[in-house]
Amino acid sequence: MAKCPYCDFNSHVAASIDQNRWMRAYLSEIDRIGAETQGRVLNTVFFGGGTPSLMQPELVAAIMDRVRATWPTANDMEVTLEANPTSVEAGRFRGYRDAGVNRVSMGVQALNDDDLRRLGRLHSVAEARAAFDIARTTFDRVSFDMIYARQDQTYDAWKAELTEALSMAVDHLSLYQLTIEEGTAFGDRYARGKLRGLPDEDSAGDLYFLTQDLCEKAGMPAYEVSNHAQSGSESRHNTIYWRYGDYAGIGPGAHGRLTLNGQRYATDTDLAPTRWLTQVESTGNGDRSRTALEGVDQAGEYLMMGLRLSDGISMSRYAALAGQPLNDNKINMLQDLEMIQVLGDTLKTTPNGRAVLNAVLRDLLPD
Structure with missing residues (x-):
């Protein structure tokens, strides 16, 4: 196991894992958060x-058993598990399915062996295809990730690769x-001028609009900036984030947003797995922090998350959180530029606006 050079997510490399120790910690955290949220219906895991x-x-099964014993669950609860092609075995996947997992998201990233190596991935295209076939025959819902705007990637090469990916796709992509993040191996190389062949802004924009066009024609339009699905197959779990719903974060590096007694809180946990585990065992609480969010902070988060969705946001919900409406002059300016669209109470970005979402947010967020 290794960490990819472009990744700024919380991931660590370990030689061995005490699964029973982790199980006790996860179950303890489920019990703790369950006691605070009794009676709420759980929709996704x-x-x-x-x-x-x-x-x-067996660890996944134990977690799911405790989840079902702790909360009422939706009849159509979505349970997703992320997988890398290097760690896929048919028997293991059947075990996850029997434990209650009904959706898998796979980190394929590229359908080109040279680019997989450049991205630091440990699997080949053949291994990715084999893993995908196992997932497709085991689960009804399967998604996989791809990265584009890679080094030396041409418009025609991405068009061919995405066309191939769409021919494989089940219901979601x-x-x-590719973004270069500080603190990653790619970020360090880029700072030293050693990461060559990245597309310029115009070329990256062309690849973005090509992606939207091909996916739309294939019946998998964008419902979020980077996510495409057949109608009804959107990731329900991630949509909770984007619609600014409540979710509990359990485990190292996990973030949560919970409304308790009328107050919304942001929670986070220690990034280091061993420290998180030790903290749960010694204190019975895995949270590193729990911060009460003021209305204006909630409004800002709601805007930033909600405008990622093609459905957009409710302007009245924003105003209720912020204590004031969005600026009419800024809305009119962005409408004139065809970056946003207003339909009744709904404000949403246009395809052009989603391509430059950060700029749109800078204009809409209060100074």
Whole structure:
């Protein structure tokens, strides 16, 4: 197992894992948060971060058993597990399915062996295809991730690769532009001038609009900036984030947003797995912090998350959170530029606006 050079997510490399010790910690945290949120209906569970597909199916089963015993669950509860192609085995996947997992998200990233190596991925295209075939025959819902705007990637090469990905896809694709983040191996190389062949802004924009066009024609339009799905197959779990709903974050590096007694809180946990584990064992509480969010902070988060969705946001909900409406002059300016659209109470970005979402947000957020 290794950490990819472009990744700024919380992932760590370990030689061995005490699955029973982790199980006790996860169950303890489910009990703690369950006591605070009794009676609420649980709609989704997401096993993400690092490589959850290295977890023993028995650990996933124990977590799901405790989840069902703790909260009333939706009849159509979505349970997603992230997997890397290098850690996929048919027997293990059947074990996850039997434990209650009904959706898998796979980190394929590229359909080109040279680019997979450049991205630091440990699998080949052949291994990715084999893993995808196992997932497709085991689960009804399967998504996979691809990265574009890679080094030396041409418009025609991405067009051919995305066409191939769409021919494989079941119901969902996550398509991310390669971004260079500080603190990653790619970020360090870029700072030293050693990361060559990255597309310029115009070329990256062309690849973005090509992606939107091909996915739309294939019946998998964008419902979020980087996510494409057949109608009804959107990631329900991630949509909770974007619609600014409540979610509990359990495990190292997990973030949460919980409304308790009328107050919304932001929670986070220690990034280091061993420190998180020790904290749960010694204190019975895995949170590193729990911060009460003021209305204006909630409004800002709602705007930033909600405008990622093609559905957009409710302007009245924003105003209720912020204590004031969005600026009419800024809305009119962005409408004139065809970056946003207003339909009744709904404000949403246009395809052009989603391509430059950060700029749109800078204009709409209060100074």
